[in-house]
Amino acid sequence: MRELKILWVEDDEKFGPSIHFRIEDSLIQNGIKLTEPILLGNGEGVWETVRDLEPDIIMMDHNLEDVIINGANLVIEIRFHNNETPIIFYSSEMGEKLSNLVKNENEVYISKRADVHSELERLISDRFQMK
């Protein structure tokens, strides 16, 4: 059983756990176990957390309320330190082209909030599945 650590940079603390709840069963059937989601409510210390905890996947919400910086900036910062952890970058808002904000950054996958669960499953199955 392979264990995956996922970091959620998301200001609603229920969203990450709800996604884990939704997809954990089908992952277990494929030999992947998700550890407790790591939740980071705002942008502070994101790079340090990534560096110290070394998650396998980073889930990045673009609109972090009550926070000065938004998800796109955090993506750029994480990549600045040469970190290549795959990031799923999502937002509920329409109209902002998320892909433009993180153009040319490697390993960043754009998603709508409503599709996050399937995007995450797809990423896990492509990258981490024991074939």
Place this chain on the structure above:
Amino acid sequence: MAKVNFRTNVLLKSIIGKDLITDDNIAVLELVKNSFDAGSNQVKISFENLDVQENSKLVISDLGSGMSKFDLENKWLNIAYSEKKAKREEYGRILAGNKGVGRFSCDRLGHYLTIYTKKESGSYLKIFINWQWFEEEGKIDLNIQDIQINLDEITEEQFVKKTSYSPFESGTILEIKSLRETWTHTKILSLKRQLERLINPNQSFKANKFDIILEAKEFLNFEKDFGDAQKVNGKVRNRIFEKLTFRVTNIQSKISRDGRTITTILKDRGITIFTLVEKNPFPALKNIRVFIYYLNPYSKAYFTKQTGIRSVDFGSIFLFINGFRIPPYGDYGDDWLGMESRKGQGYKRYLGTREVVGRIEVEDENEDFKIISSRSGVVNDETFTQLTQSDSPYGYYYKIFRRLERFVVEGIKWDSAIEDDNQLEKKILSDPNWDISKERYIEDSFTRNTRIIEVVENILSIKKDDVYRLRINKSFVADLIEEKADLVEQELERIAEQLKSKNLSPGDIEKFLIKLDSSRTELKTFSDIVSAYNENSNLITRTEKTLLKRYQDLLDEKSKIELRLKEEESARVAEENKRKAAEEKLKQATSENLFLKNIKSQDLDEVVSFVHHIGISSGIIDNYLTGLYKKLSSGQKLDSEKIIEILKIAVFENKKIQNISTFATKANFKLYTDAIELNLDEYIREYINNIIAIATDSGIKISFVNNNDKPLIKKLRPIEINILVDNLFSNSKKAGATEFNVSLTRSENNLILSFEDNGKGIDENKLKDIYRYGYTTTEKGSGIGLYHIKEILDRMGAKLEVTSKLGKGTTFKIYLE
């Protein structure tokens, strides 16, 4: 003719040994580098028997690859031979030591050297050297190679028995005995400081981890109550830069591995001000990072608190090549980048070595940087120049440094604290409970932040073509705009007050115009900066346009007054009338400005926030219920407690949604302000601009045509206009339209606002039903939309007329008075 050759007198040893390497710390550093190059994950430096000089020992041990007999004879004993020239890289590390003289550091440190070394599956080898053998003066015939050294092969038992060391698989132990200097606690601490600065704090690669452990057991008791910074025993860490990132203003930059781009991030107390990706103009440079931290008086005191030394004594900007520091760059008193001389020219405008600490890290695979020696730094060639040039055209370091500098000097002048450095330091060091909330500055944060945004474009001074991506902190800017709008409002109020209280001449109005104009200019600066690079600048555009309009109105007023003054009596009366009109207009401007502020901070934000929360809540419900369904239908047994817990969450999230939707559909949902005087033409145009992006994304072309010459100012609730347009647009989209045309025309007493699409249309027979609550033509729709629109229009006193033809499209016409 005779054949002669060079000979090497024994005294050569001292020339390349204790006489060349004059600094004990450097000597230890060289040996540490050798351990690093041998692939060891750690090196242990331990001091023993320090009280009696003859018995004093310094042992440097590592668990690297070790040496074989061949290695010892032909490499270690081979003066100036260095494999590192031939092998660029080993064990995943770019090799650190060079010059082949590191071994003679041992001579510097002590009179005797014993080496124990072992390769994996090889035997333990021992070599003993008494450096005095090489110190016989006046022996013209005694060459270095004439001194015979014993090389012993010993078994593990012998090794364990004879020495106090534990056996190992592979590695090297350098036992330096009878140290030449007296190593006091202070001296060892100074070595530790050097070692701290030797290691690159950026040890992000666990595989290439390299730990330095310092041990001086005799001092354990002596220092047991000291803080970590004052202890010599323990792992050497370089944590200072990490701690600094949160506290201080800093700039980080890197040139990508392929040399194509430079990414730069400016942070202020942990908040990112901007991130920038641009073309790299330095052809010789790649794979380099720069970190510069600005220390204001408070930061300097924190620095001392964290590290135990003053930042000035710590040094300023260090250079690391392939993981190791290149002394003396950055040491106290060293100004390799020329910052002090530059500061001398510019008086207060420049930062010097005392105000910054930082590092430049180079990953140099091709030896582009040529290291001269352990104390002389790097060759000053083209590569070095492209890095360090301190005048135009600036090198990479200064390119980045100057941005930080401008930000600090122009943007946050307020960082000059009220008390002087020494007083501050005493205060902070003596107070264990000191934190950031106790800091006091000369200026307030608003003034500071305003300046920040004003200088951002100056800081960047880049050609747009060179910028790949720029993001300025959006919320930061939005907050500033809000505060700026506040200030403008206050100014307008002040002007209104003045107008009320006296008769004003054109000259007085002129003064107000100048004031208004400067607010306009400031806003224009924001607008230019932000709209050039950010996605959402409509707010600024709106505020700016309002001010422009007010400005122009007043300008009109001014000229009209000047005309009237020509006639005596009627002039005075006319002026009186004009004054009243200007007052009216200013009141309107005030309320419009209020409106804009409110739009940003109250209603529109509220709605956006609601939608955001609805998205999240419904997502959570979806996830939990789908997960629950999946688990139960696959036969999983879930205990009722878990099921109840999940249902509770779903119910709660749903209540949030209900709450929000209640609010949004209530007739008088405006909690904070009333309906406001609105210029409908402008508002609708702005709003259409707002949704064009979304529309184009969905494949619909929106157009707006204004054939109306008399602007319509009406008291309306802006949010309702939004909902109106949104709903009509949404309906058109659902009807499969590819065009959505909005127009304003005037006819007699009416202003006609018309929305026309080319969707599938509505059956003429059904037209009268469309406003009924619940009417819907799509399975996804709720049928609330048009019902609500009718309500809004009824309240506005507007008439609605709908025409449609199946297969051709639908037109909604709204008649306003």
